[in-house]
Structures are given as C-alpha cells and as structure tokens.
Amino acid sequence: MSDGRNIGEVILNLEGISLAFGGVNALQDISFDVREHEVRAIIGPNGAGKSSMLNVINGVYHPQKGVITFHGQTRRNMDTHAAAAQGIGRTFQNIALFKGMSVLDNLMTGRNLKMKCNFLQQALYWGPARREELEHRRKIEEVIDFLEIEHIRKTPVGRLPYGLQKRVELGRALAAEPSMLLLDEPMAGMNVEEKQDMCRFILDVNDEFGTTIVLIEHDMGVVMDISDRVVVLDYGRKIADGTPDEVKSNQAVIDAYLGVAH
Amino acid sequence: MNWQFFLEVLVGGLLAGVMYSLVALGFVLIYKASGVFNFAQGAMVFFAALTFVSLVERGFGFWVAFLITFGAMVVFGVATERVVLRPLVNQPPITLFMATIGLTFVLEGLSQLLWGSQPHGLELGIEDMPLEWLSQNAGINVSQFDLFAALVAGILVSGLALFFQKTRIGRALRAVADDHQAALAVGIPLQQIWAIVWTVAGFVALVSGLLWGARNGVQFSLTFTALKALPVLILGGFESVAGAIVGGLIIGASEKLAEIYIPEFLNAPLTEAMGVSVNLAGLEIWFPYALALAFLLIRPEGLFGEKHIDRV
Amino acid sequence: MLYRDAGQFKDTYAADQQIFPIRQDRIGITLVLLFAFLVVPVIGNQYWLSAILIPFLISALAALGLNILTGYAGQLSLGTAAFMAVGAFAAYNFVLRVPGMPILVSFVLAGIMAALVGIVFGLPSLRIKGFYLAVATLAAQFFVVWALTKFGWFSNFSSSGVISAQTVVILGYPFDTPVRKYLMVLTIVVLMALAAKNMVRSSIGRAWMAVRDMDVAAGVIGIRLMHTKLLAFAVSSFYCGVAGALYAYGYIGTVEPEAFNLDLSFRVLFMIIIGGVGSILGSFFGAAFITFLPILLNTYAEPFAQAIGLQLPAGMVSNLELIIFGALIIFFLIVEPLGLARMWQIAKEKMRLWPFPH
C-alpha cells in the first residue's frame, strides 16, 4: 500500500503506558510507536483497551504510568487542547458530532483552533472577524468537496443517516488539518459501499495530505488492506506488533482474536 | 463561649437537619428511580400541607384528612407520570428538570386556587416546648417538637429502607435506578414504577408538609423548604438515601451554628476593618449553598454519590 | 406562499453567511425595525411604552443573556436576576460615586461588574454539570440579593435599601420621557442583539454550542472548556447586567434588591424555554409572550368571568397565571422543546416549500 508514500521517522512513541479505572486495569505496560505518514492499526477484541489507547494519545485519559513522546516532546500526559494544537485529530467510536449544528458549522468548529479573533471582534463582526470567517469557510468548502458532502452542507447533522454522520465527523477532524489522525472504528456499522467510500477517503487523506493515521477497526479485511503496521491488544496488554502479514501469522493473535469466529 | 448554648444550637440544628433530610428524601427517591431532579418537591410539600389543613378546618378528622390528602398525592403522582414524564421519556435530564419547574408553578397555582392563599396554623398535638427533662438535667433546651419530628423522620426512613430491601416493588425500584432495561426484565413496566415512586415521594411530601406546617405554619413559604433541601442534596449526592440524611444533619447543624456565630464573631471586626457598618445577619439563606459548593469543588459527586467516568 | 426564494443565489461567502440570507427576511426585519424606531414613538402612548414595551425589551435583553449561557453554552442558570441586580446597583454606584461618569459608560461598567460576578459563580461549572450547576447558580441568586440588602453601601445607606436611579443624560440630552427612554432602551437592545447574533455565528458561538452538545469532543478539537464556559458566563452576565441597569434607568426608576428575586430568574428562564433555547430571535418571542400573557389575563379574565356570571376571588388571576405558565412550560418542553423560535422556523420552511408538505 505504501507505494508513492514516504514513511518517515517515528513521530509518536508510547512507552510503558498503564491506565486503570478504580482498580480495573484498562491498559498494562503498553509500548509502541507510530511513524510519519503511515497507517497504523490497533486491533483486538472488545474491551481490549483500544479506545482507551486513543484516549491516552490525545489526552482524554491520563495514564498512571508511562511516557508519551510526540514530535520530540516527552511528557507523562497529553492534554486534549495541547494534543489538538499539536495537530492530533480524532473521531469517535460512537459518533460525537455536535447535534445542534449543521454540517457546515460542525466543520467550522473543527477549525476553531485556527481562528484567532477574540469574542469582541466577533461581536462586532467587522473587519478581521468577518474576513476570518470567510477565509475559513473557503477552507472548509475544500473539505466538503474532498468528502463529497456538498448536498448536505446545510443539513443539521442529527438528520443525517449514520454513514454520512461518520463522514462528517471525519470532515470535522480534517478541518483542523491534523498531522496525525486517530480514527476509532471509522467503518463500524456501515454497509459495504459506505465502507469502500470510507476506505477510499482514509487512504486519500493519508496520500494527499500525508496525514499519519492511527485507526481502530474490526473489519480484518480492511485492516489488512490499508494498514502498514498493526498493534494487537488483548485484555489491556499488547500481544503482537508488526506488518499485517506478521500479525496474521502470530500464534498469540490467532488464539486471542483471529481464531474466534466473528 | 457558652457551651450549653452551643450544644442547644447544635442539637437544634441537627434536628432541623432531619427535617431537611425528609424533604431531600423526596428528591432522592424520584431521582433514583427516574433520573428526574424534581424541583416540584417543595410545591408538593406545600400542596399536601395546605390540602390537609384545609380539610381539617372543614371538619374532617385527622386520619380522614390524611387519607384524602394521600389520595390526592396519588392522583398527582399518577397524573404527573402520564402527562409529564411519559411524553418526555428519553429527553435529556435538564429538560425534565425544567419540566418540574413548570410543574412547581402549576402545583403552587393549583393549591392556592383550590384552598386560597391565607396562612393556616397546624396543630399536631405536640408543643414546640423545650423538653423539660433535658433542660432540668443538662440545662439544654431541646424542642419536644423537633424530637418528635426527628422520630417520625427516622421511622419513615427506616420504613422506606425496609420497603426498598424487602418488597418486590422496592427491589424493582432499585433496579430501575441502575438500569432501565434491567427493570423491564423484572417484569414491571417503567411507567408503573414511576407512578409508584412519585406516589411514595408524595407520601414523604405529605409527612414533611405536616411537620414543617406544624412548625412554621402552612403558608406559601413552605415551598421554600425545597430550596433548603437542595444544598443537602449537593452535599449528600442525588442518589443516596444515606447521603440525604447525613447531608441534612451537616447542613442543619452548620446552618444554625453559622447563623448564630458568624455574625457574632465577624460583624465587629469586619465593621472595623471596612469602616462601614457590617451586619452578616440572615446569611443562613445562602450559607448552606456556599458550604455545599465549597464541598462540591472538592468532591463533585457529593458525599455518597457515585463517580462517573465519561466513556468516549 | 409569499415566501419565494427562487433565483436568490449567492456568489460570495459573505452573501451566503449573512444573518438573513433570504431577501424577504431582510425586508421583513427592516420593516420591523423601521416600525419600532419611527412609528412606535409616534403612536405609542405612555402606558404602552412604559408598562409594556420597555419592560418587554429589557426582559428580552435578559433572556438574550440567559440564552447565551443556557441555550448556546448549555449551562443551566437559575441566577439571572442576581446578575441583573448587580448591573442595576453597579450602574447606580458608578454614576453616584464617579463624578462626571457618562451614563452609557456606566451601563458598560455595570455589565462588566455583572460579568465579573458571573465569572466567579461560573467557576464551579468547571467541575460540575447539570443540576449541580443549576443549584450553584441558585447560591448566586441568594447571595447577591442578601449582600445588596445587608450592605448599606450598595444602596448609599438608604434606609429602605431602595435606590433611585439618577436622570439619564446622554451628551447633554435628557432621556426623561417614556418615548426617549423607549428609544434608548430599544437602541441598546437592538445593538446588543446584533452583537449576540454575531458572536453565536462566529467561532466563539460554535465553541459554546460544541461544549453544549458534546464537551469531550469539543475538548478533543482543541476548544478550551474552561475558557469557553467562563466566557459564556461572562458574556451572559454582561447582558443580564446591562438589562438590570436598564431596568433601573429605563423602566422602574426606584429599585430594591428584592425586585431581583428568584421569581424573576424563573420568569427569564421561562422566556427562553417558551421562546426558544439557543435562538436570539426566540429570546424576543419568549419575552413578548411572558410580558403579554399576564397583561392579557389581567385585562380580559375579569370581564370574561363577569360576562359568564362568575365572581373571581381575589388572587385568582395571579394563581391562574402561575398555572398557565407552568402548564405552558411543560407543554413546550413536550411539544416543541425549541420553543416559538423553532415553530417560526418550521412555519417559514413550510412557506418556502408550499404547496409541498416537506
């Protein structure tokens, strides 16, 4: 899959991450890294701690142990705002769109970090604030064009079918022009056609913008197709890490996951 | 400092706290079973007390009036479930909360429309007099009435605890609090459970109404008992019966102590420091809130509340 | 039906993002404003101006403030009246104590004072949500009214605790008649409504709504939750504070702290529930509704009862009013949780699609 793309240096390194909720261990001593421009998949059975992993990466959860190095900066915790400011985008397993807003406003919200005017300028809506709104609207339109959601631009997101909501959520993350994108089951609950579309979008994002992708996905076919390297988690532990082929032939993985009829 | 007076204030506060707990209990019951923060609890207290006292004044006997009022509370509970809760099922909790504010207004208007808005006295046969035995032996004045009210509240709480532990409906109610699906599995329709729990809360309101009414007179200000109970809830957590009781005691005691001692100790130095006359009297109106808030900032889920983790 | 929009295409983003993208709406709002500024002062009598329109506008401004906090940022508040009280007393004290203080500046400062108080009481919102927060705002309500009553300094040691607003003079021109007060209030309210609309259609407004709709996702996008929530408290309280100042200077004249009681907070809350949570226009609808309903009841309930041979007992109307308000709240929450503004929007949509149903 990587022809034409240059997979670069390690940009995110996780070292010995452990996370517990009230005595329940969600993640235990997990280490792995993500290289620039690659598509990195995290797989594992339900409850393996995959979502928790993403939540640690962008600072929703704070691990009790371990260190995170992102773009050369080492820290114990990320904080969500800092993670976003450093270019980490994110979609959620259960769609987390802003239900009260239109598609356009959802995407514009995704660009909030890039908007610099203060609320007084915005209250006047004169000069800089207006210019800024129009400028960013243009950028957002490019995302809309990219994801082919022109026809629903002004629809409230709550009225959209599931598959489109997922696409809008991806758009919201893209609006911030992230350098790394965390996708939590982007294709869950989709039909074949929607999955194909979503796959194409993810690969296009990776390809056209050079965005590094970390994704959680249950559809093994998809994972094996599009990812460069795969981490396998089981009950909060890492049991394998490598290329799709290596992972596929790993006995621990077969026992824990692949062997189980799905 | 006069220790006997301090003890008097403390015990008085604790006993008043029991009365707060009683009102808070009404909130907790409904919150536990239906996730609704029932702002109308105070109005229910007022409605129950006013109905009862008006019936008694029209010549009904105590128990007859009690039963009729209870009947009215049942009707109210069932009607609320039908008209308000059922159409709003699956709405965000804050919507339901606002609906109960609406309910408060309806109930207040209705009570006064039916029975008029004059204050009434209510006599339960227990005098608000110091217990002689205690004043004579320990020199502490503790109101008989407060003791009686505390006793009633204690019996009610124990009764409810038994009800929750031992009866099928009680167990179902607890199940509902945890998980609506689970409750369905018990085989009791959710709507029925809500109606029951509102009825029980109505009963609690009736008892609180009688006790508060007998103490302060049956008048519109009874609705404010709900406002007194809110800090109790914050402190104790919305979901915990034990929290309501402990919270009530803490709020009751600290409120009374603050009411007496803060102005006493702070008025003079503050007046001196600021150069203008400072009088902190009447701070009991907000002091419990401040206390509860301060506590909340340390423990957002309350004394006995459960910690929630946002799953994303 | 008359709402025809074919051919109104947009060839710039500026045209697409204007407040009223449809030409008919632009004409409509222009007519309404012309009527309010030019016709009403001519045809309105003192009763209409002083007893109905001015309080309506002030309520609308307060509702606007609460709507920013509750409707847009999703933080329920029961302390609106307290912030209005801060505004009223702050404006009074600024004019009283700072020589040569221009009245409009004192309104702004009053708003800022209210905003500061708002920020203080908004601090708990960082840790607590929902009902807990609502209860916290109740604390603001009780504390502020208590403090204004207990500390004589705020009311310049007036024995009754009542303050009397000074005469409003702007650039040497006294605003002392109902018409002039009306025009002052109207101008301020219109400008502030415009500013509010501008905020909610900009990034700060979207940040508020994001926090309201899904705060975890908002954080992950890079929205600073603390900053956003506190700003909502500040801006909301600013609006309420100015509304309070106008209450004193444009409406009642003499004010006591008790005027800003919990009941007023509830009334403002009702305005936004009935008018429309999360809608600027809705704040006006709600204020109009809550202002006019009691007047209608008081005007017509008595004659109506007499006409059908009933003698209304004393207090009947006010109790009726309570019941109607309460029932309406429940009705709206069930039938149209987004209030009159949403109904208006649906009606407009229907007009655009007429004769089709959808």
Added chain:
Amino acid sequence: MSGRSPDTFPRLLLHQAAVRADQPAVREKDLGIWQTWTWGQVADEVRALACGLAEIGFKRGDNLAIIGDNRPRLYWAMAAAQCLGGVPVPMYQDAVAQELLFVLQDAEIKFAIVEDQEQVDKLLEVKEHCPQLAHILYDEPRGMRHYNQHFLHGLDEVQQMGRTHMRNHPEFLDAEIAQGSPDDVAIMLYTSGTTGKPKGVCQTHAAFITAAQSGVDFDSLGPQDDILSYLPMAWVGDHLFSYGQAMVAGFTINCPESGDTVMTDLREIGPTYYFAPPRVFENLLTQVMIRMEDASAIKRGMFQYFMEVARRCGSEILDRRADVALSDRVLYALGNLCVYGPLRNVLGMSRIRVAYTAGAAIGPDLFRFYRSIGINLKQLYGSTETCAAVCLQPDGEIKFDSVGKPVPGVEVKIADNGEVLVRSAAMLKGYYKRPDATAESIDPEGYFRTGDAGFFDGDGHLKIIDRAKDVGKMASGAIYAPNYIENKLKFFSHIKEAVAFGDRREMVCAFINIDMGSVGNWAERRNIAYSGYTDLAQREEVYQLICECVEKANAELSHDAMLCDSQVHRFLILHKELDPDDDELTRTRKVRRGFIAEKYQVLIDALYSGKSSQFIETQVKFEDGRSGKVSADLRIMEAKTFPSQAAKKAA
C-alpha cells in the same frame, strides 16, 4: 473584424468580451457558492487555454475530444479549440470506455480534455487502441497525483503554459482567430444512432450561429437572461442553448454543482430561460404529484381544485386569449397566489420567461400542466443535423400536439412517403468521413431527410407522428406508428417505458416498464410490500393498475380513425428496467426497438401465441461493470379494446 458582425464563435466571444466585459458569462456552483466569471474573464481564460493547447501541439484541423459534466472550463475548451481552427468533439460523459473508443477512432482524436480522474481512467483503458491520442488534459486534479504519464496534463498547467506563450507571442492568437472562416467546421456532434454506429455531424460556424441567432431573435433573448446548463454537452440541445445562443445573446450559463444537486441549483439560480427534454418535465411532474400525496387533506383539496381551474383556463390566460370568463380570471389569480406561484418557486421556475422541450414527444397532459401553471413551455423540433432549429412554437400559438411553425429562413416540406424534409442555412456540412451517408441524407435539391414522418395542419403547424422508417402497416392494412402508441402509454405517470409491436401483425402488443418512483409510492400507500423492481412489476395489483392505463390509451386511440386499429390487445410488464448499459436504450433514452425485439423474441412469441405467462432469464450489466442474471415468470395480460369511435360518429 470590425465593421462586420462576428461570424465565428471565437469572434463572437471577443465581441461579447468587448461589449460586456464585466457582466457575468458563466457561473458554477463550486465550493458552496456560485463562482462567477465575466465575459472579459472568460475571454482571457479561453485565450490562455487556446495558447496552451497550441503550445502542446494542437493545430488547425485537429479534433479535440471533450468529455465530462457541464463544467465552465470544458465549455471554454470548445472555444479554445475553435480559436485555433480545431474542432471540438463533445462526448457523452456516462459512456463506457468501449463506446468512447469508437468516436476516438472515428474522429482521429489527438487531444482530449476531460473532467476528472474517472474520465482519464476510461481513456487510459482504451488508449492502446488509439495510437493517435497524444495528449489528455484534465480539469480536476484530485486523485491524479500518482498519474505520471507524460501525456497527461492538468488544465491549470496548460493554461499557465498558454499565458507564457501569450507573453512571448502576443500576436499569435488574434492571427489564428482572424484565419477562421464562417464555413469552417465549428463542432462535431455524434448522433446517438438508433441503428448502426454513430456518425459525426459536422456543423459550421455559420450554420450554428444562424440557428442560434434565429432562436435568440424569436424569443428576444438578451444578456439579462440566465440558463442552467445541465444536459449532456454532447447533445445538440445543450450545444445550441448553452453555447451557441449564450455566445450570440450574451446571456449567462450556470453550471450545477453536481448531478445530485441539479434541482437545488435550479431553484437557487431560478433561470429565465430553460430547456429540458420531456422526461425531465415528466419526472418533475411525477415528483410534484408524489409529494402532494403526502400533504394534508385540506392542502390536497386546494391543490386539486386550483389545478382544475388551471386546466380550464391556465394556458388560455398564458396565451392572453380574450375569451376567458372574468370569474375564471379571478379564480386563476387566487390560484396563482396559493398554488401556481409557490409551485413555480419550489420548482425553481419562478423567473422563467421561455422554456423549451424537444428530443421526444411530450404528453399533452404534461405539456398542459406546465403551461397552465404559468410556465411558458414551448416545443421545438430539430435534430443534430439541423442544429436543433427547424420548428418553434411562437408565443400565443401553442398547440399541444404540434411542434410549431418553421423557423424563419428554414424551408420544410413533406415528402410523398410522409417524411419531413428540411432546407436551411443551419444545416450540416456533412457526416465526418462519410460522404456516402451525407449523400444519402441530403437530396439533390439540398433538402435534408429528417427521417421523421409528419404533416402540416391547417394552421401551418408541423405535426410529427413517428420515425418514418418505423411507420409500418398492420395486417389489416391500417397505418401502424409504434412511437405514437408508446408515447401515448408513456404519458401515464406509472409507465416509464413502453415498446409496441404490431408491424405486419393482426394486433398490437406491448412491453411495459413501470415507473419505480410512481408505482413504488402507489404500492407503499396500499401497503404492498415488495423487494425490488422485478418483484413489484409482477404484482397482480400492479398489472391491474397498468391495465387501466392501457385501456385508457386504447379508448383515446379509438377516437382516431387512422390509428384505431393500433389499440394494445395484450401486454406484459418486463422484469427489468430497460437500460442504456444493456444497449436497450440509446444514451438519450430512446428505445432500440429492433434490438429489444431480437433479445426478447420469446416474449413476443408468447404475446402473440396467447400464453398467459412466460419464463425469461436475462443477462444484465450492473453499474460497477459486473454482470449478472435476472429471471422471472412474466404474466401476460389482455386489455380491453374499443370499437372505432370515429367510425361510430360517421355512422
């Protein structure tokens, strides 16, 4: 060039750019708003593109393939090719690679300008069979990052080269344009070819400008007009309206955002001038009716009442006839307020001054509907060979069953066999590399054989009944015009396509395709569950529904003395929708009767042998190129026929 009126398209463009440099020429809904180019900007873009093309070797006489949706730059590419004396050859954008191949080879295409990656992929697929294809240019760079073939260029890049070229050779392009002659071929449009392979129709600048000018004069079109350009660029209709007439009259063409958003975009733009084939109007009407069925009873009642009023007097009022009762005028005004006006608004037709339909017969009810709600819909008659300009209906002289009077300057006569013959300045120069076909279609007197059968009525209006070659005879000797019958059937909203058989037979039988939208909705309202087209089509209830339609058509046919024998005796509903991808329809959705007859021979046999059902299995091609099989046991139903009413009247 000054002094004489512009006589080639490049000169027309320069003229418009000089006269109205700052007025909008083209709009395209892109990135959420209507991006606008003025005539001045368009001329500049065209120059850059032309010079860029010259730079990569495009020369006088070369043919330039243009494939894609209606995009401004593709229109500009036409003008750019014409500037250099080349010939643009627009092709249908939904054609599969193999279909494109024929034209690419036939027209000896060296240069192609296409819309996007999808079209590039199609060309790459057949490129090895087109050795002469030297350069492919694409408008939309998305997805093209990894295409590194040297013969692929982005249009931006080419325009950039063109701008450099312009700086270095400022005189070059004007000289090229000056070399152009009105008698040069301006455009080559391939006919869809109901039979046989497509033929390239060569039209000169003079011919097309004449055709465009007469249309513009006829309806007084001017720079203030707006048109929505959404029909395939390869169709003569779009070329005349969106390119020819826009260049002549200087009005604005508006390109929709995408195929899905045409309706929304139509409403936003609200064109003043509109052109659509009947099926578009038909689909719109079907949608109107379906959407109205969901309305409340009061609204439906109101709608029906006022539509009745409109049917009674609407088109008469539109024609400014004096004989309309005052009461009807008042009712119509009321209806205009409550129904017609809003309806025009939601259809995006509020501002329409003139709308045309052509390309196939339009049902009288359909036609009447639009006219009666105040839309000045008219018919025109023409073909690719005649620049779509033979007959037009003048305002105020609208007849539902005629196509109007000959355009000034066009001579029309009827041959002995009933065929319509046309002679005018707006006529093809010839078929590309097909002197034989050219000779065959133009008679020695210079009349073009249209291939349509028709006649003039008493008022001098032309009435078309069918394709001349399709007109046959029944066994009884009566005239048999299958298209006429099929159109009658298709005028029912439930029937999407019909194929009639009856030539040299004793009775007429038909295949029917139901309209999924209309019948599906009908079924839903009756709680009839169905799994798809095949299932729904074979429902007893649906057969009953269609049978009623057929019988109504029969009743109407029985009134016409000439066509009374053409009543449909037996019919069946096909198990699959007829599809251009299966070669059953042409790209313009005309039925290929011969092909269908061959493919479904067993069904025809069953119809004529009196069977009540027949099993059939058919290969189908899906959209993604895979193929599969559809099979069904088809019912055959008898429809009631009626004795000749004309004969009765006579008796």
